[in-house]
Amino acid sequence: MGKTIVEKILSYNSCSDCWAGDVVVASVDYCMAQDGTSKLMIGDLDTLGFETPKTRNGMAVVLDHSSPSPSAEVSRIHGEIRRFANNHGITVHDVGDGVCHQLVPESGLILPGNLVVGADSHTCTYGALNLCSTGLGSADVAAAAHTGKLWFRVPETHKIRIDGSLGKCTGAKDLILALIGGIGADGATYKSTEFCGETISSMSMDGRMTMANMVVEMGAKFGPFPYDGVTASWYKSIGITSDGGVDSDDDAQFEKGMDVDASDVVPKVAAPHRVDNVSDVSEYSGVEVQQAFLGTCTNGRLEDLTVAAKMLKGRHVSRGVRMIVAPASRRILIEAVKAGVAESLLSAGAVIVVPGCGPCVGTHAGVPSDGENVVSTANRNFMGRMGNNKDVSIYLASPQTVAASAICGRITDPREL
Amino acid sequence: MRLEGRAHRFKPNDDINTDYIISGRYKFKISDMDELAKHVMEDISPDFAIRVREGDMVIAGYNFGCGSSREQAPRALKAAGIAAIVAKSYARIFYRNSFNIGLPLVTCDTDWIIDGEVVTVDFENGKVSGAGSGGSAEFRPLPKTMQVLLEDGGLIPHIKKHGGFSFE
Ligand code: SF4
Numbered sequence: 001m002g003k004t005i006v007e008k009i010l011s012y013n014s015c016s017d018c019w020a021g022d023v024v025v026a027s028v029d030y031c032m033a034q035d036g037t038s039k040l041m042i043g044d045l046d047t048l049g050f051e052t053p054k055t056r057n058g059m060a061v062v063l064d065h066s067s068p069s070p071s072a073e074v075s076r077i078h079g080e081i082r083r084f085a086n087n088h089g090i091t092v093h094d095v096g097d098g099v100c101h102q103l104v105p106e107s108g109l110i111l112p113g114n115l116v117v118g119a120d121s122h123t124c125t126y127g128a129l130n131l132c133s134t135g136l137g138s139a140d141v142a143a144a145a146h147t148g149k150l151w152f153r154v155p156e157t158h159k160i161r162i163d164g165s166l167g168k169c170t171g172a173k174d175l176i177l178a179l180i181g182g183i184g185a186d187g188a189t190y191k192s193t194e195f196c197g198e199t200i201s202s203m204s205m206d207g208r209m210t211m212a213n214m215v216v217e218m219g220a221k222f223g224p225f226p227y228d229g230v231t232a233s234w235y236k237s238i239g240i241t242s243d244g245g246v247d248s249d250d251d252a253q254f255e256k257g258m259d260v261d262a263s264d265v266v267p268k269v270a271a272p273h274r275v276d277n278v279s280d281v282s283e284y285s286g287v288e289v290q291q292a293f294l295g296t297c298t299n300g301r302l303e304d305l306t307v308a309a310k311m312l313k314g315r316h317v318s319r320g321v322r323m324i325v326a327p328a329s330r331r332i333l334i335e336a337v338k339a340g341v342a343e344s345l346l347s348a349g350a351v352i353v354v355p356g357c358g359p360c361v362g363t364h365a366g367v368p369s370d371g372e373n374v375v376s377t378a379n380r381n382f383m384g385r386m387g388n389n390k391d392v393s394i395y396l397a398s399p400q401t402v403a404a405s406a407i408c409g410r411i412t413d414p415r416e417l
Numbered sequence: 418m419r420l421e422g423r424a425h426r427f428k429p430n431d432d433i434n435t436d437y438i439i440s441g442r443y444k445f446k447i448s449d450m451d452e453l454a455k456h457v458m459e460d461i462s463p464d465f466a467i468r469v470r471e472g473d474m475v476i477a478g479y480n481f482g483c484g485s486s487r488e489q490a491p492r493a494l495k496a497a498g499i500a501a502i503v504a505k506s507y508a509r510i511f512y513r514n515s516f517n518i519g520l521p522l523v524t525c526d527t528d529w530i531i532d533g534e535v536v537t538v539d540f541e542n543g544k545v546s547g548a549g550s551g552g553s554a555e556f557r558p559l560p561k562t563m564q565v566l567l568e569d570g571g572l573i574p575h576i577k578k579h580g581g582f583s584f585e
Binding site for chain 2: 023025035036037039040044047048065066071073074077119120121123135136137138139140142143146147149151153185186189190216219221274361362363380382383384385387388
């Protein structure tokens, strides 16, 4: 019998022949924590008498969730993280470098076929690079850093095949929102969701990362994508020659299979306060918005900024709307400047904040006011998510929909512009 | 092991996410778990932190603990006195985090449990029963890995004790 991608990766890293349902202790290739989760992890590492990371390619901490520090408390935590990392051979990605889920791939330290863990739920993003990565709590990441290993139950796999081409102003974000709406917030809990099909083959790496980023919103543990020419040229763009990846065997056992026709997908929104509360954007068109947010580990990449800038070029953000842009990394910001994308965004009235998480999780850089509506490219719209629990309504959408809505001052189908 | 405590139910019943358990806005403000416990569940039940007593239990429907990986969520519940959670299902990261910090989770039907009633969880016989409702439900024994972690008091004590993973 053949194996799925996750069965292959976990077999290799545990030096065993494992199958879905088995519990294995596997070597971890890389691990990561961010400024909101590092403090607990450092406490655990101190308890363990940690010296340096035992994970094969090392470890990083990223100061991105509240950065640059907006307060004395955060500064103290950042200081503690920097000191600890410097004393223990951990790489620090500091203020302004970007969001963890862009910096870890850009670092070139994670490769196809790897097993990666991070103390952040959206660590599943790296699945786009044909590997298995997942978010865990601080104790698990501490254990991985200290021992170089971690225990895993090998998950069953859901194979999602997507064929057909996406329509006008419709992209990877609309596709993953449509999937989450159909599968539900817990429809893939504990599973590995493997993606394949024509739509995926012709999708850019930025689009794949948008999709892999959100598999956790349907409960999944891993979301590996296929290895192909897009993967190889993405690695080449960061100066790395990758020599092949991992694919599932034809006779592998999938717990479920699903076929999706991408040409049926139209621009979507996830309305408050659930990520799986997904409808066509037309259902909510006309809802006034006071803040529009383009960024995050879901949609803060160059392609996202570029499609939004195209829409905004020669137009202006509506009066009464604050449009905030947070590029996912310094590298992306530099590319956006070079390509004139930053200028289009700024001229249209948007503000560009420091590369990082931006206002996504409500710790800095644009907390909305009571009763406001926000249209955002983020991955979560839970009540209170952006730092304010007094009925802020967050509508999740694609970069195009966010740009169109910012222009009109209300939720707008980007195909209308 | 046998636990007995008062049941706390919430609205919503399903998909109670980690932001509801402990809001992200406290992420950088409060690192002391006892302080954080004063804000546990406040967005969906403002007076929960005042009502909760040592040994109480949280009762929920499907997908409890979805969302962020923040370990503050189970830690704050534990610091508030919660001895166990009984729900129909859990989000994956929350499930691991809870056992990692020594908080047991039980998976079974919970529709019959009445808010406020005294609930008994019998781990040996895999049975949850309610003193008020007279109802009960059975659950499958905890996976071996989780039993080992609970016995050792969590993941970090487990690694310290065995110098690695004992189930390797
Ligand atoms: S951008 Fe938002 S979802 Fe992504 S890591 Fe930062 S806070 Fe989390």
